[in-house]
Amino acid sequence: MKLYYHPASTTCRPIMLLAAEAGIPLEMQLVDLFTGEQYKPHYEAVNPNHLVPVLQDGDFRLTESSAICKYLAEKSGSPLYPSGLQERARINEVMDWVNTQLNRDLCYGFVYPQIFGFHKRRSEEAQQAQLEWGKERAQGWLKVLDQHHLKAGNNYVCGDKISLADYFAAPFVHVAQLTGTDFAAYPNVQAWLGRMKALPSWGKVFETIEGYGATLKGQPMVTV
Ligand SMILES: N[C@@H](CCC(=O)N[C@@H](CS)C(=O)NCC(=O)O)C(=O)O
16 A cells, blocks of 8 residues: 655644554655645646545545545554444544544644744734634634543543544644643643653654754744
């Protein structure tokens, strides 16, 4: 199986982490997002959305990070994605929540306008308004993560067992750190992220984005 990816992509890291931890062999095909390779005809033929990740399994091509994670977990029979109806539904629920609410407001609404030049708003006033709006919304979702999903007794987002939802959520939550956020205001999130970072493959999977984060140090940023 081949994965079209970029290591700085938040949506690729859940798949990279899953594959590395579960020992799923993937041929890694870099798509250079920083030179606009995603818009070149050869890649448009792979994904008309001009996005990574894309999984190629023989003749079968799959986009959407959440769908790819589920496909790989199911295909490899991973215990991270148990087949019990309600257990699986709970994992799907959290993954959908991350992909819609948290990703929209924390990543796109708050972090990316600060760390990626091409996401920055056109004027200082627009930028400040965006960050104000994004911060308030992101704080709300982090509170839900902290006090509902990770409430006392829950070491992981779906209970006491690590699941595919943790693999999916952690890279999206982690991006807040690139603005200098330390999650002290969300102690359960902080402790959970610490557990996720202890996964043996975390360092390698996050190497590129951490390297990028290091180049941002010293820039004034708003934290959540
Ligand atoms: N809904 C898609 C979103 C994928 C996505 O946003 N990919 C970003 C990287 S994290 C991308 O390829 N961006 C390229 C661009 O915006 O030109 C998924 O979950 O797979």
